[in-house]
Amino acid sequence: MSAALDKATKAELLRVAHLLADAARPETLRHFRKPGLSADDKSAAPDHFDPVTEADRAAERAMRAVLASERPHDSILGEEYGAHEGSTGLVWVLDPIDGTRGYISGTPTWGVLIAVGDDDGPLFGIVDQPYIGERFSGGFGLAEVTGPTGTAPLAVRRGRTLSEATVMTTFPEVGTEAEARAFHTVAHAARLTRYGMDCYAYALLAAGQVDLVIEAGLNSYDIQGPQAVVEAAGGVVTGWDGGAAHNGGRVIAAATPELHAEACALLRASLAR
Amino acid sequence: MSAALDKATKAELLRVAHLLADAARPETLRHFRKPGLSADDKSAAPDHFDPVTEADRAAERAMRAVLASERPHDSILGEEYGAHEGSTGLVWVLDPIDGTRGYISGTPTWGVLIAVGDDDGPLFGIVDQPYIGERFSGGFGLAEVTGPTGTAPLAVRRGRTLSEATVMTTFPEVGTEAEARAFHTVAHAARLTRYGMDCYAYALLAAGQVDLVIEAGLNSYDIQGPQAVVEAAGGVVTGWDGGAAHNGGRVIAAATPELHAEACALLRASLAR
Numbered sequence: 001m002s003a004a005l006d007k008a009t010k011a012e013l014l015r016v017a018h019l020l021a022d023a024a025r026p027e028t029l030r031h032f033r034k035p036g037l038s039a040d041d042k043s044a045a046p047d048h049f050d051p052v053t054e055a056d057r058a059a060e061r062a063m064r065a066v067l068a069s070e071r072p073h074d075s076i077l078g079e080e081y082g083a084h085e086g087s088t089g090l091v092w093v094l095d096p097i098d099g100t101r102g103y104i105s106g107t108p109t110w111g112v113l114i115a116v117g118d119d120d121g122p123l124f125g126i127v128d129q130p131y132i133g134e135r136f137s138g139g140f141g142l143a144e145v146t147g148p149t150g151t152a153p154l155a156v157r158r159g160r161t162l163s164e165a166t167v168m169t170t171f172p173e174v175g176t177e178a179e180a181r182a183f184h185t186v187a188h189a190a191r192l193t194r195y196g197m198d199c200y201a202y203a204l205l206a207a208g209q210v211d212l213v214i215e216a217g218l219n220s221y222d223i224q225g226p227q228a229v230v231e232a233a234g235g236v237v238t239g240w241d242g243g244a245a246h247n248g249g250r251v252i253a254a255a256t257p258e259l260h261a262e263a264c265a266l267l268r269a270s271l272a273r
Numbered sequence: 274m275s276a277a278l279d280k281a282t283k284a285e286l287l288r289v290a291h292l293l294a295d296a297a298r299p300e301t302l303r304h305f306r307k308p309g310l311s312a313d314d315k316s317a318a319p320d321h322f323d324p325v326t327e328a329d330r331a332a333e334r335a336m337r338a339v340l341a342s343e344r345p346h347d348s349i350l351g352e353e354y355g356a357h358e359g360s361t362g363l364v365w366v367l368d369p370i371d372g373t374r375g376y377i378s379g380t381p382t383w384g385v386l387i388a389v390g391d392d393d394g395p396l397f398g399i400v401d402q403p404y405i406g407e408r409f410s411g412g413f414g415l416a417e418v419t420g421p422t423g424t425a426p427l428a429v430r431r432g433r434t435l436s437e438a439t440v441m442t443t444f445p446e447v448g449t450e451a452e453a454r455a456f457h458t459v460a461h462a463a464r465l466t467r468y469g470m471d472c473y474a475y476a477l478l479a480a481g482q483v484d485l486v487i488e489a490g491l492n493s494y495d496i497q498g499p500q501a502v503v504e505a506a507g508g509v510v511t512g513w514d515g516g517a518a519h520n521g522g523r524v525i526a527a528a529t530p531e532l533h534a535e536a537c538a539l540l541r542a543s544l545a546r
Contacts, residue, residue, distance in 0.1 A: 029422065033482060105439050105467050106482025108381055108405060132381060132405050133421055148406055148421075149302065166378050172445045172468065194378050195445065196469025209306060209379025 005123070010140040013090070013116050016070045017126055017137070020063040020094070024112040025130040027059040028097055032131060033106050053103065056080055059096035059112060067092055074116075079221045092116050095221040099170070099198025108132050109200040113225030121246035125228025127203045136203040138232025145207060154233040156255040157208040162262045165211035165255075166192040168201035175216030179250065182240070182270035183214050186263045202226030202253055206233035211255045212263055216240075218248040226253070236260040240267045278396070283413040286363070286389050289343045290399050290410070293336045293367070297385040298403040300332040301370055305404060306379050326376065329353055332369035332385060340365055347389075352494045365389050368494040372443070372471025381405050382473040386498030394519035398501025400476045409476040411505025418480060427506040429528040430481040435535045438484035438528075439465040441474035448489030452523065455513070455543035456487050459536045475499030475526055479506035484528045485536055489513075491521040499526070509533040513540045 005013075031053060060080040067076060075086035078094040092114070097103050099110030108131045115122035124139030134147035136154065143154040167190040174180040187193040190212065197204065199222070201213045206229045215222075224246050227237040230253045240250040242264060252267070254260035278286075304326060333353040340349055348359035351367040365387070370376050372383030381404045388395035397412030407420035409427065416427040440463040447453040460466040463485065470477065472495070474486045479502045488495075497519050500510040503526045513523040515537060525540070527533035 033480060101465060101467065104482075105441070105465070106477040106480055107467070107470060107473070131421060148404060168378070192374060192378070194374065194380070194469050196467050197380060200380070204379040207306060207379055209377075 010124075013071075013124055014137075014140060014142070016066065017114050017116055017124055018135075019066050019070065020092070020114050021112055021126050021128040021135060023062040023066050024059040024096055024114075024128065027062050028055050028103075028112060028130045030058070031055040032103065053097065053100060055103070056097045056100060060094055063092075063094050063096065063114070077221060079219070089118055090116060091118065093122065093221050093224040095199075095219075095225065098222055098225075099200075102196070102198045107196070107198075109196065109198045111199040111203070111225075113199055113221065115224035115228050117224065117228070117246070121244060122224040122228035125225040125232075127199055127225055127229055129200065129203075136206055136229050138206065138229035141232075143206065143229070143232035143234075145203070154206045154229070155208055156205060156230070156233050156235045157211065158256055160211050160255065160259065162186070162189050162212075162259060163191060165190045165259060166194065166209075167212040167214060167263075168194050168197055168204070168210050169214050170196060170198055170201070174214070175250070178271060179216040182267045183216075185266045185270045186212070186214060189266060199226055202230050205235055205253055205255060206230045208233075208255075211259055213253040214240075214251070214263065214267070216250045218251050220246060220248045223248055223251050238264075240264060240271070283397075286344075286397055287410075287413060287415070289339065290387050290389055290397055291408075292339050292343065293365075293387050294385055294399050294401040294408060296335040296339050297332040297369055297387075297401065300335045301328050301376075301385060301403045303331070304328040305376065326370065326373060328376070329370045329373060333367055336365075336367050336369065336387070350494060352492070362391055363389060364391065366395065366494050366497040368472075368492075368498065371495055371498075372473075375469070375471045380469070380471075382469065382471045384472040384476070384498075386472055386494065388497035388501050390497065390501070390519070394517060395497040395501035398498035398505075400472055400498055400502055402473065402476075409479055409502050411479065411502035414505075416479065416502065416505035416507075418476070425480075427479045427502065428481055429478060429503070429506050429508040430484070431529055433484050433528065433532065435459070435462050435485075435532060436464060438463045438532060439467065439482075440485040440487060440536075441467050441470055441477070441483050442487050443469060443471055443474070447487070448523070451544060452489040455540045456489070458539045458543045459485070459487060462539060472499055475503050478508055478526055478528060479503045481506075481528075484532055486526040487513075487524070487536065487540070489523045491524050493519060493521045496521055496524050511537075513537060513544070
């Protein structure tokens with residue numbers, strides 16, 4: 001599928017992806033750090049805190065309006081409004097606010113995640129941070145960040161072993177108890193572990209600042225945008241089992257194949273115990 | 274001492290504080306997210322990772338140069354270059370890059386911390402985030418943030434109990450094992466716990482986004498800038514024992530006296546066990 005896209009189509013998809021990110025920005029910022037920000041709990045489990053804000057919904061509606069106008073025949077999978085079946089074989093995967101806990105805490109580490117791809121995964125993706133005004137994008141031969149200090153190419157860093165690596169994940173709890181144990185075997189072997197960055201962690205990996213991002217319990221819309229950016233910057237993104245990452249679940253993103261192999265071996269050994 | 278400062282002196286100190294932050298910005302940004310960023314380990318303990326970068330040193334030199342010119346008779350206490358004894362009774366307390374682990378990981382959560390005060394603590398302070406271009410300041414009757422979306426007043430949020438609160442700290446390990454246990458009794462009672470924000474956590478408290486920041490093992494230069502900003506925004510900053518915070522150690526910052534009392538009681542009960 002990817003090979004079948006001609007140059008004009010790629011340019012068109014890239015253009016529309018940026019239009020989506022542009023459309024989402026004001027909707028996410030309208031409520032960011034404002035008093036009275038609501039945080040509905042859409043989960044039935046009382047200990048599972050997963051706030052959904054009006055900003056989340058408004059940003060996805062704004063992106064869907066752009067797609068209805070610009071790419072009406074593509075499929076859409078969005079966090080808030082579900083799946084829309086198209087006819088082109090292309091699908092837009094949208095997370096209007098990834099990191100809603102970060103959003104309701106005022107941190108500048110949440111993001112608007114956008115990917116366009118096919119059944120085999122994302123071809124182009126964006127991680128946008130509206131408050132900073134920073135956009136990480138990758139795919140179709142491009143990988144770059146545009147932010148407060150200008151535009152710069154994205155490239156993962158090379159040559160670090162796990163004992164020299166910085167690893168990121170959002171919560172120390174990670175996922176299930178077994179998943180958390182597995183994560184901490186890797187964290188223990190790494191030089192530095194940092195929490196709390198939400199999707200921004202993948203952007204930092206693509207920017208050559210950190211070496212591993214390990215998460216569990218992801219949905220496809222949590223990972224496809226970041227995955228495209230990390231892959232375009234030269235990184236490796238798979239499931240903990242080495243399989244495809246674009247459907248979510250347990251995901252590892254690594255700066256190099258060597259680090260990926262080293263961390264995956266630890267994760268699998270821990271899960272097998 | 275504070276009462277003895279006239280209006281002109283306060284305006285002068287405020288002006289110089291902003292000059293310091295302006296001087297530090299380019300020095301911190303020169304190395305941020307650049308390849309080859311060095312991270313010396315100034316600690317003897319191999320498991321205590323405390324990187325100091327050239328940016329850290331250059332930013333403090335830039336601030337000291339401003340003080341040498343503008344306030345040559347004030348005292349200085351800086352993280353990198355120690356204490357300079359002045360004659361005015363006023364002291365500038367400087368942390369050129371608070372959150373060096375965040376800095377070397379590329380996160381936008383480190384900050385330049387500046388405070389001016391006397392033996393009783395800070396009177397005016399700044400938490401500056403150069404990459405975002407965001408400055409939180411407070412004292413002398415002012416409390417505001419200037420950033421990508423303009424200038425806004427800072428005020429803590431009111432009316433939340435601990436069970437509704439968001440609590441922040443930088444690392445899940447916090448300090449010693451006993452301090453970590455005490456922290457987690459509070460975290461367990463709170464609604465949401467977030468890690469990884471460095472000094473930015475205090476800025477978010479001042480901005481009414483989170484309710485508690487709890488840390489241990491701080492130095493005076495880690496807390497005086499944030500303390501001034503949080504207090505100016507209406508918050509409470511003390512040691513875990515309720516005493517003065519400006520010399521560092523175990524520090525708690527709370528949005529309200531009620532939350533402060535509730536969290537301190539849990540911290541002390543845990544430490545007493």
